[in-house]
Amino acid sequence: MANKHFGLFAKQVEEQMNKQPASILIADDDSNVLMALKLLLKAENFDVTAVDKPFDVLQLIERKNFSCVIIDLNYHRDTTSGHEGLELLTAIKKRDEHLPVIVMTGFSSIDIVVEAMKLGAVDFVQKPWKNIELIGKIQAQITIGELAQKGSRLAQENALLKSEGQLKRQHIVADSANMKALLTQIELLAKSDMNILFTGENGTGKSMLASYLHHCSTRNEQPFLSVNMGAITETLFESEMFGHVKGAFTDSKEARIGRFELADNGTLFLDEIANIPLSQQAKLLRVLEERQFEKVGSAKTQQLNIRIVSATNADLSLMVEQHQFRQDLLYRLNTVEINIPSLRERKQDIIPLAEYFSEHFCEKYRIENKTFSDKTKDVLVNYTWPGNIRELSHIIERAMFLSQNDQIEVSDLGISGVEVIDNSPEPLSLNSASLDEIEAYFIKQRLERFNHNVQETIESLGLSRSAYYRRIEKYKL
Numbered sequence: 001m002a003n004k005h006f007g008l009f010a011k012q013v014e015e016q017m018n019k020q021p022a023s024i025l026i027a028d029d030d031s032n033v034l035m036a037l038k039l040l041l042k043a044e045n046f047d048v049t050a051v052d053k054p055f056d057v058l059q060l061i062e063r064k065n066f067s068c069v070i071i072d073l074n075y076h077r078d079t080t081s082g083h084e085g086l087e088l089l090t091a092i093k094k095r096d097e098h099l100p101v102i103v104m105t106g107f108s109s110i111d112i113v114v115e116a117m118k119l120g121a122v123d124f125v126q127k128p129w130k131n132i133e134l135i136g137k138i139q140a141q142i143t144i145g146e147l148a149q150k151g152s153r154l155a156q157e158n159a160l161l162k163s164e165g166q167l168k169r170q171h172i173v174a175d176s177a178n179m180k181a182l183l184t185q186i187e188l189l190a191k192s193d194m195n196i197l198f199t200g201e202n203g204t205g206k207s208m209l210a211s212y213l214h215h216c217s218t219r220n221e222q223p224f225l226s227v228n229m230g231a232i233t234e235t236l237f238e239s240e241m242f243g244h245v246k247g248a249f250t251d252s253k254e255a256r257i258g259r260f261e262l263a264d265n266g267t268l269f270l271d272e273i274a275n276i277p278l279s280q281q282a283k284l285l286r287v288l289e290e291r292q293f294e295k296v297g298s299a300k301t302q303q304l305n306i307r308i309v310s311a312t313n314a315d316l317s318l319m320v321e322q323h324q325f326r327q328d329l330l331y332r333l334n335t336v337e338i339n340i341p342s343l344r345e346r347k348q349d350i351i352p353l354a355e356y357f358s359e360h361f362c363e364k365y366r367i368e369n370k371t372f373s374d375k376t377k378d379v380l381v382n383y384t385w386p387g388n389i390r391e392l393s394h395i396i397e398r399a400m401f402l403s404q405n406d407q408i409e410v411s412d413l414g415i416s417g418v419e420v421i422d423n424s425p426e427p428l429s430l431n432s433a434s435l436d437e438i439e440a441y442f443i444k445q446r447l448e449r450f451n452h453n454v455q456e457t458i459e460s461l462g463l464s465r466s467a468y469y470r471r472i473e474k475y476k477l
């Protein structure tokens, strides 16, 4: 009955640990003890490794992740004092302070137990052990260990989210045909596990769309972690990306979980990917190819289940030609490449975006909602937008404060006339213009007025669709 109960428990632990059976390392110099423990723990569905020398314990924990270690306190060198076991305990804790260690001895004295606890043992078992008690202690330590690991992972994730503020899901404005098509493409690709490279000018929305891709994917319950590759210094690259164990460097007092591990099972977004130094590109390539890595200072290889999305405003093919970016890395990153059009290539989005930002900032600063005058709309639509959507958002934010009334005028935008592309038709002399010239002039003016929205232009001119297209053809507009 008891056996059944614990079998069930081990199964639950197994499920919690991503379907991997919890792995236990046991060390004792008595082969009968090892045999008995092995039989007991295997029957509970644990993955058991048994060794009879302290040295083997140290070698193994450097290579493999164990959920719990059970060690005898006495070995061959001196069979009663417990000192050899305490030395082993100290050495284990030096290598991995979070690994739960349960100590076990047949010759226990209160002093040795107290000493073991002081050195970091999490529990104590007296030989001959009671099966139910031993398994109960293991079960408790595995659960505590998992919670501690989750806690430290969450703390690091939270720190990253706070510092980078990337994961907020936002409203995506996409009225233009090309952005609508692009969103549909992203939604379809999201369901695959392919690596995606977003390209496009600064401020076009690459980061936002990477986050949207994650949101639409089957990984959306898992982390979306963004790393600005330009912000990671060459010397810290490995430690930041792969993490490090305690003591890996002279000043590393704490172990650190790297970005790859933090994003495991989710999506890792490598922003500004062109900024990764050539010397580190090979290391990134290996992780992408083999889906495994080692922490700095550790020989343990860790497996990864991760989707990589990256972004750049650089021409990576040109960088490959100039030997600044590895071609094999580019091929790994751009299984699919998505180019985000600049704002001047999707004029239909400009006014909806401006209205969206105006609403957003009015709400944020608790001011009355403002509208845009027709002239202001014209200027917004015809400006070149070198900084794309980010620039538009800044200009609208500023205009909210500069405008003195409830309508935003051109002067509130602070855009110098030089950068505005003047698409308005040449002025027409009604005294000398032909009927055709006048008609062409008005159609052109209306098209500009309605940001090339055909339906609105047709309605305002009172034409049928076919009559409109006949004229477009005739006047070559």
Ligand SMILES: Nc1ncnc2c1ncn2[C@@H]1O[C@H](COP(=O)(O)OP(=O)(O)OP(=O)(O)O)[C@@H](O)[C@H]1O
Pocket (backbone or CB within 6 Å): 170, 171, 172, 173, 174, 200, 201, 202, 203, 204, 205, 206, 207, 208, 209, 271, 311, 312, 313, 389, 390, 393
């Ligand atoms: N379609 C959109 N709808 C609403 N807001 C958008 C849209 N696209 C971008 N933005 C906003 O514009 C700003 C810039 O977007 P984002 O940071 O994603 O651009 P980026 O291309 O990654 O920029 P950079 O190349 O400089 O890193 C952000 O505040 C983002 O929320």
